[in-house]
Amino acid sequence: MVISLESIKHVFGGGHKGAVLGIDIGSSSIKVVLLEKVEEKIVLKNYGEIALGPRAGAGVGQATNLPPEKVAEALRDLLKESGITARHTLIAIPFSASLLAVVELPDVGKKDLDSMIPLEARRYIPVPITEVSLDWWVIPKRKPEREPMVNASPDTAKIVGSIEVIIAAIHNEVIKKYELVKRSAQIPGEASHFEIEIFSTLRSVVGSDMSPILVVDIGAGSTKLAIINEGVVRGSHVISVGGQDITLGLSRSQAITFDKAEEIKCRVGMTGDAEGRDVSAVSELLLANIMNEAARFVENYEHKHNTKLEKIILVGGGARLKGIEKIVTKNFKNIPIAIGDPFSRVDSPAFLASTIKEISPNFAVAVGIALKGLEE
Template sequence: MSNPFSKLSGLFNKSTSVLGVDIGSSSVKVIQLKNENGRAVLETYGELATGPYGDKAVGQAVTLASDQLSALLSDLFREANITTKLGAISIPLRSSLLVNIEVPDMPEDKLATMIPIEARKYIPVPITEVMLDWSIIPESNRSTYIPGQAPTPQPTGDDKNNQVLDVKKLKVLIVAIHNDTLRQYEQIAKDSKIDTEFLEIETFSAMRASIQSDFGVTAIVDLGAVTTKLVVVEQGIIRLSHTINKGAQDITLAIERSLSVPFIKAEEIKREVGLVEKFGDKDIGQTISPITEYIFSEVNQAMVEYQKDYSRSIDKVILIGGGAMLKGLLPIAEERLYAPVILGTPFDRVEAPAFLKNALNNIGPEFAVSIGLALRLLQEDKRV
């Protein structure tokens, strides 16, 4: 499912600049890249918190009305010196559905009839109201599979995990977006004068920016403000997707309660102190850790589920999203999670001045989605 919601495939000229726009619940991130002799070059980037545009504090998640969002995007484009209108916008995972199902093995034409019927079980609205797409998930370590034809059983994974394929069931990834959501994002683009090539669910954008070479199995954990989104990816395909209903905003709320300070102050303390330092005589780490423990235990559970389903272990976990930037989080994640952990560095995928490298790496986790969008625009140009 490389291009599920493409409306057009762009053919740009050599110096085309493209825009990736990630409308998160607590902040909007934007990046402008250009194609320079087949390389993705960073032109500019920027971020603005949504809170102040909806009478809330910085860091607070808010659903903005269309005029508030237009005002934010216009300020952001001006502040970041965005010069192109050619872009793509991400659709939040919470406004879409990504589900893996199992169906009996059958030829593809039969599957095409069966999938919408199966999908009804997961989609709470009439199927005619959603845009539905699906793709067969190949078994581990097998890149092509023709449905209805039994493949030669072959081993998967390393020696320890060898198994014979079960050919009686097909795993299928179903993706659905409500037509109203598509219309809403098309309207946002129109209001902000963004000439959108496509809309893409944020998870697909984050994957593109986070995974460089897809050997092995990677779990991407996006610690956003409201939720934490986890996908397990192998051979570029989502094998499992799970949303955890806790995010980095819950950490601010815990500090707010524990220290009896306003949200804005709690947000400031979270960013400055994190898990490593004390604030006065208060051990902020103790306030924060029930939330991080909850998130990591949910991540572990999902990883165990994947391992059981596919008899393969997860090779690495990549942390992205603003919550990944919490001071002291990485060592805790390394300790708690059942696989090696790294912080996402999506800016590695683009060329930028050397003096910016450290700064870009520090903010990188938050920009994974917007970078992934812009990279796809350049990739569809076939010159990057």
């Protein structure tokens, strides 16, 4: 049997009626989005973000590792300040707090897979299998299965092909932590549902696109890569470099505070005159390292599966850096590059259009997890 806690069973479950609150607890900030389905349209009811750095004695934009009580306090303050209340809450689990592996297994029946998966998962999970909530599902085949050979012997005819299976695991303590955050933040309503953040991002910025896509999520402390093909996560990778490294580099090179460097980075990016050149000098080297590793990741995937990447989508706070597309293009020539727009699936007030466009990449996870709650 697949080992599963009640919480993780809802990762692929049904939707809710009424407003749904999606919560993305990142390393540098918490983002929340309140969505509601009104006459078959998905409507943005409210949203908000609060920085966690100052609550850890750090700057805005810096990654933190706050205890659950401090995270809950920040979340409670954010919901109070934004006036958000909801009875249906969904929380995204950070990629760093989960495990996602794509494995190749014999094409056998579900009963056999039920017994094989926990054994296979032990190869990837560095803790006892009883300490995690485990889920899995078979990835749709890329090509039709090969027919048995004509005049094949009975034994040969029984030979089965292989299938790809996604194994997802979340440590039980992580789930308990986020349940504690919800209780401590005094969020009312039904039990929270959880989802690994990559699936939330996929839902909000990839949607029904079936082409091979690389999603690059540039967070504060790390960058997450995911290859999506035929609407399914085919591979993932984490790079331990993020947006805060650009800010730290600019702070050191210009002998200015982290907060001042963050303000310059967000305001001018790699455009403009003197300040833009300062940001570029630091950003280009760090982003080149990220993109070189991303290029190797993609190359390995393309070689293994005999396919070609068709699109790149940038999300996360780092995707808001002005001029970032030029750096990405150096490593991925002739491949369209887009800044992810999770709010494109959502109706929002016209007067918020410019603000929504600016912040949109940073809300990919929060929008995606809220959309999950609205799915029928």
